[in-house]
Amino acid sequence: MSVACKACGAPVPANAKACPGCGAAVSVKSKLVPLAAFMLIVILIIQSYMSKSEDLASEATPAAPVNSAEQ
Template sequence: MAHTCKDCGAAVAATDKKCSVCGEELVAKPKLLPIAAFMLIVILVIQAYMDKPEEKESVPAEPAKAASQ
């Protein structure tokens, strides 16, 4: 699949690192999978902390009073 040089507009091969016409370095597109995996991990960690129940201080219960005398 051929790409186009952003500097001069010439068609270049997908495997080329530089344009064969003007010599401009071609920028590779970033891979989406590592970015998506990182974002998924971040979301899961945040969700785990948000779902964690808050620990409340427990108040000791008063002993049951004796039945009416």
């Protein structure tokens, strides 16, 4: 698959680092940004599940009864 050069409009092969027509540098699309966004979403989901389980655990423990002799 070839893309068009932004400088001259000539077709540039997908694996080329520069345009064969004018020599302009071809920008390489980074896959790092979508990967980082995906990892951030996964971390936030895991964190929300962990905080929910901690909230449920703290609500589930009953308080110890108070004896009138201890007061």
